[in-house]
Amino acid sequence: MYNRNFKIVALAVVSVFFLQTFAQNNWNVPADKKAKNSYIKFDAASAGQGEAIYNKNCASCHGNPGKGNVQKTLNPIPPDLSSIGTQSLTDGELFYILSSGRGLMPNFKSMLSDEERWKVISYIRSFNKGYVQTLSKFDPNKAKLIKVSTNYDRKTAQVKVDVKVNEKSGIVALKNAEIGLFVTRYFGKLQIQKNQLTNADGQTVFDFPKDIPGDKTGTVELVVKLNDENYGEIESSTKLQLGVPTDKPALTDKRAIWGTLAKAPFWIILLYLAGVFAFGAVLLYLIFALNKIRKSGSNKPQ
Ligand code: HEC
The missing domain is CATH 2.60.40.1940 (Immunoglobulin-like)
Structure with a gap:
């Protein structure tokens, strides 16, 4: 009985693991985002600028394209971006992945501008000989x-x-x-x-x-x-x-947990002080105890 249950549980765990792996390969990019194209021309200049951005922001996990030095300790392992799998994604999908991230893959929407994200993609595409760009009209x-x-x-x-x-x-x-x-x-x-x-x-x-x-x-x-x-x-x-006149104080007027010391709630200040005192007390006790040990050791006749 116990053995059978164990098998069922093991089977469930294994299938969830597989389903998850399958689901993870699919980025589910919305159709309009998938069709998006770059307004930056993918040429040697933009790829060169993209390389610098890549080395700073991506290489620590994805390694250098084609060099097999990806960060293997992560789960899932970050793909080598020169791989067929990544290169078969559309420019729009790559842009979407960079912009929204997933799990360990950070989102770069606030870290890199649109232009910088397209330049990184230009660099990634430079590893694909068969790639032909469709340029967007957007200016x-x-x-x-x-x-x-x-x-x-x-x-x-x-x-x-x-x-x-x-x-x-x-x-x-x-x-x-x-x-x-x-x-x-x-x-x-x-x-x-x-x-x-x-x-x-x-x-x-x-x-x-x-x-x-x-x-x-x-x-x-x-x-x-x-x-x-x-x-x-x-x-x-x-x-x-056009709103209802409301006499609400600004958020920083009252004591609140996001306030600086003068505006922090009393309970947080008390908790903090209690912590500091407790730590000090333990420290003093330790010094006292150590001192006692030292004294009892040196007083003993040899
Ligand atoms: C902290 C580690 C980390 C950093 C930094 C990072 N990535 Fe990722 N990236 C990942 C992981 C992990 C995945 C796989 C995520 C998944 O499948 O859920 C991934 C997936 C991707 C994918 C999808 C590839 C595919 O074939 O499915 C692309 C494209 C990508 N990253 C590009 C970039 C770029 C470009 C940068 C730098 C601007 C970058 N990543 C920075 C960890 C990272």
């Missing part, structure tokens, strides 16, 4: 041409977002751009409704809840996140008086 300088305006209509309780592009030919509306509306809260941003696309006039309208607390004057910081195929991702924030 990061175009983001500067965009102007987002955000307005609140008190009567309808709606926030209207209007997106214009300052093209050479004149100012035009940006249609079909994905817009997300957020409100800045203490910790992070709260999304108001789902993302929407701008219409032919470059506009979209969000119903704004009437019960969002603002500061003393009801001012709320609205953040518009725009995502467009050609113009990229843009964030713009505006302060508008």
